[in-house]
Amino acid sequence: MSNEKIKVAITQGDINGIGYEVIFKTLADPKITELFTPVVYGSSKVAAYHRKALNISNFSLNNIRSGEEAHPKRVNIVNCLDDNVRVELGKATETGGMAAFEALKKAVEDLKNGFVDVLVTAPINKNVTFSDKFNFPGHTEYLAEQFNATSHIMLMVSPKLKVGVVTGHVPLRDVAELLTMERILDKIRVLEKTLRIDFTIRKPRIAVLGLNPHAGDNGLIGDEEINVIAPAIEVARNEGIMALGPYPADGLFGSGDVGKFDAVLAMYHDQGLAPFKSIAFSEGVNFTGGLPVVRTSPDHGTAFEIAGENKADESSFREAVYLAIDVFKRRKMHDEISSDPLKNADRRDLDGSDQ
Incomplete structure (x- = not known):
């Protein structure tokens, strides 16, 4: 197996919720980039707004145009929005929904192109994300269509x-x-x-x-x-x-x-x-x-009621990142074993699956 670090695409979710807070808290450990290369899909301006609201210092983002340019030792961000986007913490707005979809769309594009390896999605508000462009009940159904998963x-x-x-x-x-x-x-x-x-x-x-x-x-x-x-x-x-x-x-x-x-x-x-x-x-x-690609998300929603208050627990989001990496590695191992008849024979001897 290759020792090259896995590139983890992370979508910002709804910009008025706790997405950036759980992303920042998960990626705050300087050693995190030793495990994987983070690529956040969102907006450096929106990220700066949340950093200020949460009073987070000593956290910088490396601006790139796509996951292909990701720096392996930095937290990277792909700007998917124009700079005029307005954050209204704790509110379900059309802008928040549009921003969530634009980030998801760009991350999926990079995933299809092989510029990133796995996808971790921050929470969206389905009421405001739902539109002519995003006519789906949630992430799952959208991704199933994008990757032709019946x-x-x-x-x-x-x-x-x-x-x-x-x-x-x-x-x-x-x-x-x-x-x-x-x-x-x-x-x-x-x-x-x-x-x-x-x-x-x-x-x-x-x-x-x-x-x-x-x-x-x-x-x-x-x-x-x-x-x-x-x-x-x-x-x-x-x-x-x-x-x-x-x-x-x-x-x-x-x-x-x-x-x-x-x-x-x-x-x-x-x-x-x-x-x-x-x-x-x-x-x-x-x-x-x-899905033919690996996608995870935390098991909570946008939590508008605590947005910007530094109260969000990042545990579920962190576990979502780790699970995405683990599943990617397991699939790779499975593909290698499946394509190697000798490894298959060894495996049968070990687990008795030929009996």
Whole structure:
């Protein structure tokens, strides 16, 4: 493997939120550039505004035009906005949304060109970012289109727990209709592949949740478990995937049995993310599985209510950077092993996978 440092593209997110604060706090350690080369996509003027608001000194940014020019021993910034952009801390503004999208667009362009290696996105406010140019519920859907990923999954990651969702940013009233056997099976498959390749879990065990209370109680409280979820699990198991369930969400998370699994597949956003964030909020990372590129983000939002107050916890953002680097290295290792028949043979001898 190459010893060349990984270039981490970091988007500024909403300029009125805590994006710059968690970026500054994560990159403040002078030794950080020994681990990777940071390339922030945003605005040096907006960065200076936040630095002043947060009273941060001794932190300089190296201005570049693209990730290709990144200095390996500096914190680099690619200017994506004109200098007239206005910061209004704590407010959801059209300008804030536009600025978030421009930074994301430029970072994705550099990622496609191979100028940077991985992408870490600071939080956006979907209400103001949503526009004719950004007609997506969030980062995940935009990146899936940009990189032609037909199968992808939003996966929340922490050392204690990994939770994926079948349906993401959709109204709760639409969930049951969106839960088809094909969709659930697709998410099980992409989750299994992600766990195997990106997290080097050789034979992942996946707990699949039911949709209804008590996982439907044998059809007494809804029949999605019987007609849709269980059949999808059965097909997955016939393909050699260790998918188990459907489990009642409260029982699985409440009993501690969740620790017996490598990941949980929830049917909808809050079913999975509410318990995840209660267990692992400060260290949780949002990872997009199924993309040909590596993308992570912190598991929190723009936190407008504390913007500019120096109260933001950067732990989740820091973990997002580290996870992106780790997954990039694991994928590289997987590709090297897959392309080398001798290494494949050695691996079979070691793990007994030819038995």
